[in-house]
Amino acid sequence: MKKIFVTFIALILLVGCSAPKAVTKEKIEITHKLGTTEVETNPEKVFVFDMGIVDIMKTLELNIGGVPVESLPTPLKDVNKEGIVNIGSLFEPDFEKIAEEAPNLIIVSGRSSKHYEQLSEIAPTIYMGSDVSSEGLLASINKNVETFGLIFPDTNFDKATASLETxxxxxxxxxxxxxxxxxxxxxxxxxxxxxxxxxxxxxxxxxxxxxxxxxxxxxxxxxxxxxxxxxxxxxxxxxxxxxxxxxxxxxxxxxxxxxxxxxxxxxxxxxxxxxxxxxxxxxxxxxxxxxxxxxxxxxxxxxxx
Structure with missing residues (x-):
């Protein structure tokens, strides 16, 4: 009887240890090139109009919900997985499709920035690109990684660019x-x-x-x-x-x-x-x-x- 009881307690502890970690959900403000946007942390569905940002998100193992599929370069083709949404082109968003899919966050950059206001009416939209810092390309990448650190606070990106800097x-x-x-x-x-x-x-x-x-x-x-x-x-x-x-x-x-x-x-x-x-x-x-x-x-x- 004692052996059965001990096994039962062990199973309870095992189940407790394997419970999924709670995801942080809070409203934060992201200041970017086109303004300041209120964003909810750990968004589940992120639509991205910049291939450099797609590259960063892939490297950081962040989920991408939508991209301009036809614009994906060869190194990023595997991002086009089942369930991803084709959101138009780098220059012309598919506004109807985007609104229908209701993303939690939209990321624009130079090519798509002229649509910032219209996209902001659909979902929180921020500007992230290779020109976010006047100190150069590496500083821009580090700034974008820092921004992802704010948006996804449960993940540590401190060493994300170490190999790049080397x-x-x-x-x-x-x-x-x-x-x-x-x-x-x-x-x-x-x-x-x-x-x-x-x-x-x-x-x-x-x-x-x-x-x-x-x-x-x-x-x-x-x-x-x-x-x-x-x-x-x-x-x-x-x-x-x-x-x-x-x-x-x-x-x-x-x-x-x-x-x-x-x-x-x-x-x-x-x-x-x-x-x-x-x-x-x-x-x-x-x-x-x-x-x-x-x-x-x-x-x-x-x-x-």
């Missing part, structure tokens, strides 16, 4: 030591444009530590136009090329455009230091943890010789 520092130290004069180019169809410090790809020079080949490249979201003769004249030690057309238009032209006599006369070409980086990471998910790790690996190849 990878970035490795490239930064090598780039700074090399002193390579660097030119970042974006190919788009039959056009090439340059990006320098202060541009959309400022992180090449700040976060990753490369020295710009010129100080007068126009600070523009869309880059500065330049000729192949100018590329030869600038004579960069490194040329980093991102082919936007390959993902936007399905028309890969970067290597063909760069295959000319002017480019071949540069130190970059002569020393095999022209690299063609993955536009999915550099154009679609540039604010994500895994995408920056991939960028770091690509840039590290410049120093493998």
């Amino acid at each position: 990878a970035i520092k490795e490239v930064h130290d090598k780039a700074e030591k090399s002193g390579y004069n660097t030119l970042f180019l974006m190919a788009n169809g039959n056009e090439i444009r340059a990006f320098g410090p202060g541009s959309r790809y400022d992180h090449v020079f700040t976060t990753f530590g490369f020295k710009s080949v010129a100080d007068n490249i126009e600070e523009s979201t869309h880059g500065s136009g330049l000729s192949y003769e100018l590329i030869q004249s600038l004579n960069p030690d490194v040329i980093i090329v991102m082919d936007r057309g390959a993902i936007v238009k399905g028309d890969k032209t970067a290597e063909e455009l760069m295959d000319n006599a002017f480019v071949k006369e540069t130190e970059a070409a002569k020393n095999n230091r022209i690299i063609y980086v993955d536009p999915q990471n550099w154009y679609l998910t540039e604010g994500g943890i895994q995408s920056i790790l991939s960028m770091s690996k690509e840039l590290n190849n410049l120093f493998a010789q």
Whole structure:
């Protein structure tokens, strides 16, 4: 009889220990680029319009309820699981579908920010993107992780970016030591444009530590136009090329455009230091943890010789 009683008590204790932990539910205010929004912690259904944020949420193992499915890049395709809601495109939300699904939280960024007010009428909406900090890309990612720490207070994200910071520092130290004069180019169809410090790809020079080949490249979201003769004249030690057309238009032209006599006369070409980086990471998910790790690996190849 005593043995049966002891077993019964043990079962009670076991059941008690395996009871699910209570989830914190409280109203908090999130201040972001477009305003201040009241959000309930630990939202069950989060709709996301930024691929970098999808990357971060995937890395942090946070549940994603809805995304623009057709816009998912290859590294994030597995996010499209059973039950996920297709919420439109990166530029045009499917307002009817979103309202029907009643999300607890909507996250927008640059491409979708013009719809902030309309989306806010459906559900609490906040801005999170790779431009949330003036201190650079890594600071923006850390800020976004901190924001998720507020929204999901029961989870510890303190070491979420540790490997990222290590990878970035490795490239930064090598780039700074090399002193390579660097030119970042974006190919788009039959056009090439340059990006320098202060541009959309400022992180090449700040976060990753490369020295710009010129100080007068126009600070523009869309880059500065330049000729192949100018590329030869600038004579960069490194040329980093991102082919936007390959993902936007399905028309890969970067290597063909760069295959000319002017480019071949540069130190970059002569020393095999022209690299063609993955536009999915550099154009679609540039604010994500895994995408920056991939960028770091690509840039590290410049120093493998």
